[in-house]
Amino acid sequence: MKKILFLLLAGTLFTGCASTRRGPESGAAVGGTKGSATAADGKAIVSKDDDLNEYAASTIADPLEPVNRATFWFNHQLYTFLLRPVSKTYETIIPKPLRKGIYNVFDNAEFPVRFVNDLLQGKVDRAGQETGKFAVNSVLGVGGLFKQSDKFPALAHVPKGSTGQTFAKWGIDHGCYIVLPVIGPSSVRDTVGLAGDYVLNPILWIGMAWGIPAWTIPVSAADTLCVLPEKFEQYDAATKTSLDRYLSLRSSYAQYRKEAAKK
Amino acid sequence: MKTRLIALALAAVLAGTLHASTADAEARLRTAVNEVLVAAQRSTTSRELPDRIGPILLRNISFETMTRRAVGPGWRGFTDDQKRQAIKLFGSLIVRTYCDKITPGEFPDIKFKPAATPAPGRVEVPTRLTYQGSTYAVTYRLEEDDGWKITDVMIEGVSMVANYRTQFDAIFKKNGPGGILGALEKQETKKR
Numbered sequence: 001m002k003k004i005l006f007l008l009l010a011g012t013l014f015t016g017c018a019s020t021r022r023g024p025e026s027g028a029a030v031g032g033t034k035g036s037a038t039a040a041d042g043k044a045i046v047s048k049d050d051d052l053n054e055y056a057a058s059t060i061a062d063p064l065e066p067v068n069r070a071t072f073w074f075n076h077q078l079y080t081f082l083l084r085p086v087s088k089t090y091e092t093i094i095p096k097p098l099r100k101g102i103y104n105v106f107d108n109a110e111f112p113v114r115f116v117n118d119l120l121q122g123k124v125d126r127a128g129q130e131t132g133k134f135a136v137n138s139v140l141g142v143g144g145l146f147k148q149s150d151k152f153p154a155l156a157h158v159p160k161g162s163t164g165q166t167f168a169k170w171g172i173d174h175g176c177y178i179v180l181p182v183i184g185p186s187s188v189r190d191t192v193g194l195a196g197d198y199v200l201n202p203i204l205w206i207g208m209a210w211g212i213p214a215w216t217i218p219v220s221a222a223d224t225l226c227v228l229p230e231k232f233e234q235y236d237a238a239t240k241t242s243l244d245r246y247l248s249l250r251s252s253y254a255q256y257r258k259e260a261a262k263k
Numbered sequence: 264m265k266t267r268l269i270a271l272a273l274a275a276v277l278a279g280t281l282h283a284s285t286a287d288a289e290a291r292l293r294t295a296v297n298e299v300l301v302a303a304q305r306s307t308t309s310r311e312l313p314d315r316i317g318p319i320l321l322r323n324i325s326f327e328t329m330t331r332r333a334v335g336p337g338w339r340g341f342t343d344d345q346k347r348q349a350i351k352l353f354g355s356l357i358v359r360t361y362c363d364k365i366t367p368g369e370f371p372d373i374k375f376k377p378a379a380t381p382a383p384g385r386v387e388v389p390t391r392l393t394y395q396g397s398t399y400a401v402t403y404r405l406e407e408d409d410g411w412k413i414t415d416v417m418i419e420g421v422s423m424v425a426n427y428r429t430q431f432d433a434i435f436k437k438n439g440p441g442g443i444l445g446a447l448e449k450q451e452t453k454k455r
Contacts, residue, residue, distance in 0.1 A: 052339070054332045055425045057432035100396060157391075157398065230397070237418075241360040243446040244430045251429040252421045259420020 060187065060254035061176045068179040072246050075184055079235070087228035101145045103226045106203075108137045108144025113200040117161035121169045129158045159263035163200070164193025168261035177250055184235075185253035284407065285378050288386040291411040292403055295323040296373060296390075299365075306367035316365070317358045325412035326354035332414075333427040334443065337435040345440045352447035353427075360423065361416075369394070373401075386411070 062068065091099070111134040118127035133149040141148040149155040167189045168174075175188025186194065198204060203223065207215040235249070242248035302315040330346075330353040331338050341349065371394035378388045384407040392399045404415040415424045434442045 051328075051332060052334075052336045055335070055422070055428040057335060058429050059425075237364065238421075238426075241356060241363055241450065242430060243427070243450055244433060247430045247433055248426055251426045255421040255425060256419055262420075 058251070058254075059258065060174055060250065062250065063176050064178065068177065069246055071179040071181055072184075072249075075179065075182065076245070078182065079232070083228060084232060086225070087232055090225055091229050099226060099229070102222070103230075104137070104141070104147045105144045106223045106226060107147075108134060108141070109202055112202055113163070113197050114161040116200050117163055117166045117196075120166045121161065123161070126158060126161065129155055130161075133158065159260070162193060162260075163196030164190035164257070165261055165263075166196075167193055168257070174254075174257070177254070185249055187257070190257065284384075285380055285386050288405040288407070288411040289375065289378050289388055291323065292388050292405060292413070293375065295319060295413070300370060300373075303365045303367060304370055309362070309365075309367055312362040312365060312367060313358050316362055317355075320358050320361060321354070323413055324354075324357065325406070325408065325414050326350050326357065328406065328408070328412070328414045329353065329357065329424055333424050334431050334435065335428055337431070337440070337443075341440045345444060348444055349440070349447065352444065352451060356447060356450055357423070364418075384408075 094102070111130060115127050115130045115134075118124075118130060132152075133155045136149045136152065136155060137144045137147055140146075164187075172189055174190075178186050178188060178191055180186045180191065183194075203219050204216055207213045207219075238249045238252040239245040298319045299316055302319060303312065306312050306315055327350050330350045333353065334341070334349065338346070371392050374391045374393075376389040376391065378386050380386055386405045387402055388405065389400065389402045392401050400419055402417040403413055404417070405411045406414045415422050417423070430446075431443055434446050438445070
């Protein structure tokens with residue numbers, strides 16, 4: 001009984017604090033405790049500075065920054081003068097539904113990448129969902145052309161597994177930040193992960209199986225082409241209103257990967 | 264027994280108030296998002312977006328909190344004038360960044376998911392935004408300080424404030440408050 005009383009007391013004290021902090025009517029009290037100048041003039045700009053470290057400045061180590069910046073500059077020129085025009089042309093020539101279809105075919109064919117990584121991460125349910133998606137899209141979606149699986153709530157919005165994500169789950173650290181030529185932001189972990197994804201990609205196997213490894217070149221090119229518009233959208237989102245393109249993209253990359261590893 | 268009952272009653276009241284404040288924050292966000300959507304739909308060119316959407320954002324976003332946190336501990340080295348200037352410039356940058364993600368006349372589908380309360384006076388509302396066949400996870404953070412205000416937007420886990428924090432930090436280390444204001448001014452002139 002005493003224990004309950006104590007808890008109750010502690011509870012009221014705590015919530016008492018909390019509600020003074022929350023209550024809009026006690027705004028002055030809050031201001032007082034924080035030493036803020038939130039007064040009648042409404043210019044509360046000044047002295048509230050207890051939350052300045054709310055966000056960490058950087059979430060990924062970048063000892064190679066000078067080299068990375070050089071590669072980044074090279075990539076930016078490559079994008080601006082070659083890849084972006086290619087992407088724009090692709091967007092103009094191929095109508096959106098067909099582009100989506102081509103994208104879907106590749107996405108569907110890359111099922112083993114996600115399936116194997118889900119299993120390696122112990123996500124058996126998700127591997128099952130991926131199998132379901134693959135079956136539905138291959139059969140009902142005519143070889144993956146139409147993404148029919150989104151019509152089934154159980155198969156919609158399945159986070160994509162990748163080898164880099166598997167490494168993250170296994171507790172392997174990012175390592176430092178690397179800007180890869182052409183591809184762009186990566187880390188030591190994700191660069192190795194890319195190799196893993198590549199090996200798991202059936203596009204590679206088929207070329208090998210048919211004894212024509214060169215087959216992979218045009219197909220990989222098509223695979224890359226169909227994701228270009230989306231990639232540029234992401235690139236622009238991170239760089240267009242930035243103060244330092246390089247740092248903005250690095251921060252976006254680090255945060256995005258951190259979030260993906262949680263899924 | 265009696266104390267237990269009181270405890271239960273108190274817990275219920277507490278849950279009620281907690282719930283109410285989360286609901287307030289969610290309601291505030293829904294209204295704001297709707298206003299933005301309506302404004303975007305009424306616009307015909309990207310040019311008029313900032314003028315239409317800016318005032319809505321001004322009412323619903325705490326530019327001051329965002330600026331302070333994006334700058335970080337260096338904020339203490341700003342004079343009051345510099346702070347005001349930084350908030351004004353960064354606020355305008357936030358408006359432009361936000362408008363940049365909106366196509367006039369388009370109507371994205373936004374689904375609100377259950378809010379989380381990571382700390383008292385702080386609510387995070389995850390949403391799923393579907394737009395031209397692509398889906399994005401957008402989470403809004405709201406904080407209570409003289410009413411609920413948005414203090415961060417996270418798109419696919421990428422926080423707007425954290426992103427600028429990395430950039431400001433590097434500029435501040437090199438050139439102090441003046442460097443940050445200069446970079447913001449340069450961005451501002453780039454828009455035209």
